[in-house]
Amino acid sequence: EAGVTQSPTHLIKTRGQQATLRCSPISGHTSVYWYQQALGLGLQFLLWYDEGEERNRGNFPPRFSGRQFPNYSSELNVNALELEDSALYLCASSLVKFSGNTIYFGEGSWLTVV
Amino acid sequence: GENVEQHPSTLSVQEGDSAVIKCTYSDSASNYFPWYKQELGKGPQLIIDIRSNVGEKKDQRIAVTLNKTAKHFSLHITETQPEDSAVYFCAASGLSGAGSYQLTFGKGTKLSVIP
Numbered sequence: 283e284a285g286v287t288q289s290p291t292h293l294i295k296t297r298g299q300q301a302t303l304r305c306s307p308i309s310g311h312t313s314v315y316w317y318q319q320a321l322g323l324g325l326q327f328l329l330w331y332d333e334g335e336e337r338n339r340g341n342f343p344p345r346f347s348g349r350q351f352p353n354y355s356s357e358l359n360v361n362a363l364e365l366e367d368s369a370l371y372l373c374a375s376s377l378v379k380f381s382g383n384t385i386y387f388g389e390g391s392w393l394t395v396v
Numbered sequence: 397g398e399n400v401e402q403h404p405s406t407l408s409v410q411e412g413d414s415a416v417i418k419c420t421y422s423d424s425a426s427n428y429f430p431w432y433k434q435e436l437g438k439g440p441q442l443i444i445d446i447r448s449n450v451g452e453k454k455d456q457r458i459a460v461t462l463n464k465t466a467k468h469f470s471l472h473i474t475e476t477q478p479e480d481s482a483v484y485f486c487a488a489s490g491l492s493g494a495g496s497y498q499l500t501f502g503k504g505t506k507l508s509v510i511p
Contacts (some may be wrong), residue, residue: 324485388439
């Protein structure tokens with residue numbers, strides 16, 4: 283069974299541009315989470331989608347947005363890119379949205395802003 | 397919301413020795429505690445987890461203990477090997493601001509196993 287898949291693996295953008303990252307959850311999983319991991323730092327929670335709805339949002343500006351599609355895949359959009367947006371963006375999925383939900387991560391998308 | 401503290405931030409051990417990473421959490425309602433291993437350039441991988449109705453769980457060289465009264469849990473790796481070198485994250489499932497349970501992660505521990 284395929285795990286969480288993310289694309290693209292690497293992305294280079296210029297400051298001010300927009301970036302779109304995509305995620306396909308494990309088959310049957312309805313929840314998708316996005317995390318930002320800047321170099322050498324921990325996992326910063328960005329967004330949580332479940333059954334097409336945004337359930338929670340981390341402490342990030344509105345230029346970070348996303349959506350979840352009817353097939354539960356998701357995309358993360360980052361507008362007006364800034365140099366400090368350079369990071370590994372991790373997507374994770376889970377089956378159970380309530381307590382005790384195990385989440386499984388993809389390999390991430392590296393975004394470099396120059 | 398939940399707050400998870402993880403210590404130490406870096407840990408170096410000799411091959412064959414044991415390694416212990418400790419985490420504390422703030423939300424007494426948290427009931428699920430997974431541990432993830434992240435190798436360089438890869439996404440975090442679940443290595444072991446424990447639920448609040450269990451005090452200890454083992455899987456070969458890895459074990460996790462949970463003390464609900466003190467609100468802390470620990471990862472124990474015995475007979476460490478160079479391939480155990482990675483960043484380890486603990487997490488706790490507590491109530492988020494949205495009113496649903498969500499994992500909150502510690503800041504990570506970089507484990508180096510010296511051959």
